[in-house]
Amino acid sequence: MLTARRHVMATAVALAGALLLASCGGSDGGSSDGRTLRLWHYEGPDSAMGAAWNEAVKEFERTHPGVRVEFEEKGFEQIQKTAPMVLNSGDAPDLMEYNKGNATAGLLSRQGLLTDLTAEAAKRGWDRKLSPAVRTTSVYDSKGVMGSGAWYGVPNYAEYTLVYFNKDLFRKHGVAEPKTLPELTAAMDAFVKDGVTPLANAGAEYMAQQYLYQLALSKADRSWVDAYELYKGKTDFHDAAWTYAAETFADWVKKGYLAKTSSSTKAEDAGVSFLQGKAPIMFSGSWWFGRVKAEATFDWGTFLWPGSDLTLGSGGNLWVVPKGAENKELAYDFIDITMSEKIQNLLGNKGGVPVAADPKAITDPRAKALIADFNALSEQDGLAFYPDWPVPGFYDVLVSETQKLITGSTQPDAYLDALQEAYDKGAPRR
Structure with missing residues (x-):
């Protein structure tokens, strides 16, 4: 990432x-x-x-x-x-x-x-x-x-990836800091009700696919990651984890958690929308931490993706x-x-x-909290790498196919078919 x-x-x-x-x-x-x-x-x-x-x-x-x-x-x-x-x-x-x-x-x-x-x-x-x-x-x-x-x-x-959130916007809209995935969903519903798109997103680069991969990780375990990333087993893109991820992501677009216009947005633009106080939530990497610390003019905080033992990182x-x-x-x-x-x-x-x-x-x-969260993830074997790593050219496939999922020009089942085809074509024989 x-x-x-x-x-x-x-x-x-x-x-x-x-x-x-x-x-x-x-x-x-x-x-x-x-x-x-x-x-x-x-x-x-x-x-x-x-x-x-x-x-x-x-x-x-x-x-x-x-x-x-x-x-x-x-x-x-x-x-x-x-x-x-x-x-x-x-x-x-x-x-x-x-x-x-x-x-x-x-x-x-x-x-x-x-x-x-x-x-x-x-x-x-x-x-x-x-x-x-x-x-x-x-x-x-x-x-x-x-x-x-x-x-x-x-x-x-x-x-590693984590949730950045604008505490000032949460307070303004009467939304509590979420501790669980249902609470995160409720928070996003509250923002949508007030006319605010809750999630900063970038469909033209890595951010959108990382949202989707995190959703899959919330239903996965280490053996699933090892099969996908290290070829220690078969990867089925129509399994429970990938299916949940694709269907939930598409549903989030329909509910307005993710803007359809974000299909063409780049990571820099998504990050700036959070830094300017336009998006209350951004799920992205620790590589943004220093910049948020330097540029954010509002009260902000971070937390690990709720309800998952695994997150993107390495x-x-x-x-x-x-x-x-x-x-x-x-x-x-x-x-x-x-x-x-x-x-x-x-x-x-x-x-x-x-x-x-x-x-x-x-x-x-x-910074101490950032490092402590990483150390906890590392100690519990919670780093699950990144979705584009397994095969050459997969990053571009994930970008283009996830963009289609955002615009609605493809459906979850067809999306997963496209990923399976590209993955199987590029994965080495073990």
């Missing part, structure tokens, strides 16, 4: 490819030994991850005199769509942020486009800093399936080192800095979910 994510962000804040150069060294601005670390990532500068990685660049330059960092900011969608082509060319960066999962990092590892980081993970202790739940997306087998095999990426933050997006990278050791050093306690603590206090921070160093109350 989305990622992100996602996130935005796992998010999909598509920032135009501005080229930012951070340099040190001689008076001419060049590096004394001619080396350059080319770095790509898609975190917005105001996000927790963006702030942490900017500080990591400064720390890298301080500890690597004479080396120039060339940072190019990319949009989430931009990297997702162009990475295979770029990594097959001579224009690959030394280090890049990339989405985790079978359909993305797994696919690139299977195609031989990423560097095997297994030895570095052991040498530098990255493997010992990550919990098993977070580490799942770092390793991929020969077929590009996550969960086992060699290390092809390192997540230095984690993420280790964050991965640092991957392209196979054709020219300065791999520099890339490893930069990853190491982002895993340091200093950067991890900063990440946590900015509203991210760090994987190796000192808990005592996190001072912000909302």
Whole structure:
């Protein structure tokens, strides 16, 4: 999630490819030994991850005199769509942020486009800093399936989805904070009655499909997730969980919980509608947390999706080192800095979910709650990854088919047929 994510962000804040150069060294601005670390990532500068990685660049330059960092900011969608082509060319960066999962990092590892980081993970202790739940997306087998095999990426933050709600709007409309799914439904009914569309939504990107996947997860268990994401069993899109999700989602559109016009809305627009106080509820990733904290001018809070032991989440997006990278050791050093306690603590206090921070160093109350909820999910094995991960190209299928469900141009049964066909076509034979 989305990622992100996602996130935005796992998010999909598509920032135009501005080229930012951070340099040190001689008076001419060049590096004394001619080396350059080319770095790509898609975190917005105001996000927790963006702030942490900017500080990591400064720390890298301080500890690597004479080396120039060339940072190019990319949009989430931009990297997702162009990475295979770029990594097959001579224009690959030394280090890049990339989405985790079978359909993305797994696919690139299977195609031989990423560097095997297994030895570095052991040498530098990255493997010992990550919990098993977070580490799942770092390793991929020969077929590009996550969960086992060699290390092809390192997540230095984690993420999960949660409900953001506008406390001021809830009070204005006399709606109590929901603790259960029936109470959430009642709250949405109350808003609709007052002429307010309760849910921020983005049908053109990841947000809509994540609503639907969460509905399915509320009727699922770990074996269901493992069958879908890791191919440890058969996935039937007409089972009870998927059927409930598709029918409930379509019903929510009919009831006005989700606007039909949101079929063409992007995640940025949905997030802004919440930040501007137009939508009282937004279900999305922790990657929005720092931005909501920085920009919301109203009283707000968060809670986990009620009535479900599972939610979307995982280790964050991965640092991957392209196979054709020219300065791999520099890339490893930069990853190491982002895993340091200093950067991890900063990440946590900015509203991210760090994987190796000192808990005592996190001072912000909302950030503490965010991290505590993630830790609880992780400990109960409640992270269920993301719906677009299982097979290459599935993200686009989910977007287009879920858009049809929003507009009413397809019905739940046909929607599930389309997902089954795309999934079966792309899933590897086990």
